[in-house]
Amino acid sequence: MTRAFSPPETLSNDDIKTIADVRRNIWTNSFYGLGYGSLAGLVGHSVAQFASGRGLLPGVRLNRNTLTMSFLAGGALGSFLMATATGKNEVHNLHPIFDIGKKEEHDNITQTEYQKSLSQAKQNHFTEIRRKANAPPFMVSNPDDREEFTKTGFFDDELYKIHSKAEVASQTLMAGNGPNENRIHT
Numbered sequence: 001m002t003r004a005f006s007p008p009e010t011l012s013n014d015d016i017k018t019i020a021d022v023r024r025n026i027w028t029n030s031f032y033g034l035g036y037g038s039l040a041g042l043v044g045h046s047v048a049q050f051a052s053g054r055g056l057l058p059g060v061r062l063n064r065n066t067l068t069m070s071f072l073a074g075g076a077l078g079s080f081l082m083a084t085a086t087g088k089n090e091v092h093n094l095h096p097i098f099d100i101g102k103k104e105e106h107d108n109i110t111q112t113e114y115q116k117s118l119s120q121a122k123q124n125h126f127t128e129i130r131r132k133a134n135a136p137p138f139m140v141s142n143p144d145d146r147e148e149f150t151k152t153g154f155f156d157d158e159l160y161k162i163h164s165k166a167e168v169a170s171q172t173l174m175a176g177n178g179p180n181e182n183r184i185h186t
Contacts, residue, residue, distance in 0.1 A: 010101050018097060022090045030083035037078015038071050045070035 007016050049062045111119070 008101075011097070015097050015100065018093055022087075022093055025090055026083050026086050029086040030079045033078035033080070033082025034075045035078070036082070038075035040078065041070040041072070041074020042067070044074065 007019075011019075045062065045067050048057065048060070051057050052060050052062055
């Protein structure tokens with residue numbers, strides 16, 4: 001016996017009716033697609049036979065076997081397309097039902113250690129990005145360095161000092177005035 005005849009107790013009568021309605025719509029439209037697709041296959045074969053009689057399709061031989069193939073292939077394709085389209089259009093009715101009995105993400109019983117640490121890392125990373133993106137330029141200690149802040153994005157005084165010292169050191173080395181340049185070579 002299928003589960004459709006014995007749904008879980010967590011579903012209300014309205015939920016069971018919604019599931020049955022979606023299933024019924026998919027099956028009904030699938031049969032409509034079978035009919036329309038079979039008809040389209042017959043019409044397509046008739047058009048191809050007419051074009052072949054006029055010499056527009058040289059070398060193509062159409063007979064009762066190609067008629068059967070057109071009829072069956074058109075029906076299968078139409079049924080598949082209509083059922084798929086209906087399913088995609090009706091799935092929004094099932095979203096509240098998907099959430100029944102769902103455990104919350106913060107429920108630590110269902111998460112492994114890796115999932116917990118990954119979730120925490122993502123949360124910390126996004127918090128840091130939001131903090132940097134929302135920091136106004138006046139949080140930089142030196143008002144003259146606001147232009148530099150907009151280039152680097154540093155708003156913490158210590159980070160800014162370290163960054164500034166590194167910039168000065170790299171510019172000194174690039175200019176050739178490094179610590180080894182002042183030594184006297186013998």
